[in-house]
Amino acid sequence: MIFYDCSTAPNPRRARMVIVEKGLTVETHDISIAEGQQLSPEFLKINPRATVPVLITDDGTTLTENIAIATYLEAVHPEPPLMGRTPDEKGLVAMWNAIVEFEGGVAVAEAFRNSHPAMKGRALPGPMDLPQIPELAERGLARVSAFFELLNDRLSETPWLAGDAFSLADISAFVFTDFARVIKMRPPEDHAATHDWLERMRARPSAAA
Numbered sequence: 001m002i003f004y005d006c007s008t009a010p011n012p013r014r015a016r017m018v019i020v021e022k023g024l025t026v027e028t029h030d031i032s033i034a035e036g037q038q039l040s041p042e043f044l045k046i047n048p049r050a051t052v053p054v055l056i057t058d059d060g061t062t063l064t065e066n067i068a069i070a071t072y073l074e075a076v077h078p079e080p081p082l083m084g085r086t087p088d089e090k091g092l093v094a095m096w097n098a099i100v101e102f103e104g105g106v107a108v109a110e111a112f113r114n115s116h117p118a119m120k121g122r123a124l125p126g127p128m129d130l131p132q133i134p135e136l137a138e139r140g141l142a143r144v145s146a147f148f149e150l151l152n153d154r155l156s157e158t159p160w161l162a163g164d165a166f167s168l169a170d171i172s173a174f175v176f177t178d179f180a181r182v183i184k185m186r187p188p189e190d191h192a193a194t195h196d197w198l199e200r201m202r203a204r205p206s207a208a209a
């Protein structure tokens with residue numbers, strides 16, 4: 001396997017955490033988004049959509065989405081399971097991961113990419129240069145607040161997002177919550193369930209990966 005990573009970006013961090021949780025060591029190449037390496041002709045040959053993470057499987061298949069990478073690694077290395085054991089658990093992990101990606105990941109990206117000077121002209125990832133839209137940044141901030149509420153409500157009901165077991169959904173939520181620092185947003189102090197969960201997340205070796 002070959003893993004194309006970017007040490008500063010949230011989406012590659014999600015895949016990196018899955019790799020560590022599975023106890024794997026994978027040949028890794030860092031692609032610097034700050035230096036625009038994702039747009040280089042060499043990398044565009046690997047992923048014409050110019051995004052990281054990318055995993056090249058042992059059979060040579062190119063996987064460019066977190067969900068695809070996690071699905072492949074779970075199939076090849078089922079233990080420890082990160083995507084549920086029973087049919088119901090599998091459904092809940094997929095459901096919460098999708099909720100987190102849309103309500104959390106997209107919200108943070110909307111706020112960050114439409115406001116940060118480093119993202120000028122790069123309002124969406126990918127090969128197209130697109131201008132920032134300040135109203136979207138504002139909307140993103142409101143969406144991140146709503147995401148923090150959703151997270152705390154859910155974690156007040158269950159220890160982990162998808163239920164009793166740690167899963168891919170927790171990895172996704174942790175990475176996006178942590179990355180919200182770039183738009184100066186953190187879960188409110190009185191979100192006790194979220195802070196308890198964050199502490200348990202930070203204690204996992206994969207959190208430092």
Ligand SMILES: N[C@@H](CCC(=O)N[C@@H](CS)C(=O)NCC(=O)O)C(=O)O
Nearest residue numbers: 009010011051052053065066125126
């Ligand atoms: N849906 C993709 C998202 C991948 C993505 O957006 N990656 C960002 C880094 S967090 C990227 O490659 N950005 C390149 C750019 O900003 O030009 C996934 O699940 O992996």
